[in-house]
Amino acid sequence: MAGTDRTAAIMAGGPAIVLVEPQLGENIGMVARAMANFGLSDLRIVNPRDGWPNEKAVAAASRADHVIEAARVFDRVEDAIADLSFVLATTARPRYSTKAVRGPDEANADLRVRMEAGQGCGILFGRERFGLSNEEVDLADEIVTFPVNPAFASLNIAQAVLLMSYEWMRSGTPFGGRPRFFAPDMAPADKSDLFRLFEHLEGALEGTGYFFPPEKRDTMIHNLRNMLTRAQFSEPEIRALRGVIRALTRAGQTQ
Template structure:
């Protein structure tokens, strides 16, 4: 085994705790284990996907073209902390030796007696295990034929993606991206976005009826001046329809104020035109 980082686990933990997602993201993320990856570009793209969602512990099992890889660094698009912290192992068993719970990603269970779950359920399980102090990881197979039976046997459960059965094969980086996304999403509170924090709740409290009636009367007055009610005998029905529309919308106080401002702007424009016509 060749160790290319002094303490990548500490790096992964620091990254998880220091990210913008807040307290919900504080348990250590799973290790990402790429088994015999062939292309440096795929490794780099996987590292980028990990960094996007707060993962940093990248483990490589016998990469075909060796390590380190400048092609991987270029494809990682500045996810240098993931690339620099990557560790290389001779076998899959060595790569997962320190972990207590591992998922294998595969579209084919091959008759193995293992629980099969989707990525969302897997992410929730990984987070619960990590919160309990258990090291976790996810195995990703080779570009061409995925994981072998003996490698899947090292995993506790299988995770498979809800993809089109006739075209179920995913690129390694795509698979890493999907699992990394589900990992981060599983730790977010409803409506929270790490790059923005919690999304403020919209206050949908309806405006007081007095304000709504004021809007109705203001609009009706403006429409009178614009000669909207062309037929006096139909005016009551038209007014009733307008009031029903405004009532049904359930406008809030700020929305009523905005609409009053719109009506006032139209009134001023109408007044300017009327003055211009009078001056002529």
């Protein structure tokens, strides 16, 4: 569509867009173009199949060079979101997770408030063929799903990013769905702090025989991580919890 004003300042910022194991460079480029259309600029790519940088991505980005050139590549989802404190996972499939599920308008209104309060936020998008795994959804705080035709709920990555990017920009306009009065009492901790809590607690429980029988270990870990993520602990709260775990571990060793 024509109508681009070449003299206008480039809008930048917004939540991080995290693509998990994208297959095609063209899709990454179209994601960058969608982000640029609506003022997003933080693109993070986890383990792209065809490597990075990618000439096909540059071509498909249609001059969204500032997004492509600033894109960062990570080996793991955990690394890509470690500096964020609030993360959404996009999915078209019902999950057995107990996380809150929002539509794109409500989710972006909440993101806007959180980011204006200084929180780092991001949105996970899954693979072209099967989206995000349950384990990856476990790393997020909430789920976003789109109000699509249930008989044909197939969106490609660029379409999904476009929808979320559009709602992000719309949330910044007057009466765009933002709550009038809301401010989190305590900012959630970065995901890196939460991941260390996971490792600390699971390591402590491992030595107690908690994960029994062995075939239920993955399900038990899934449930624990869901509970801990849903709480949205602050960094001081996580430090306090890790202190509790250390104290209990020492007490168990002296008995």
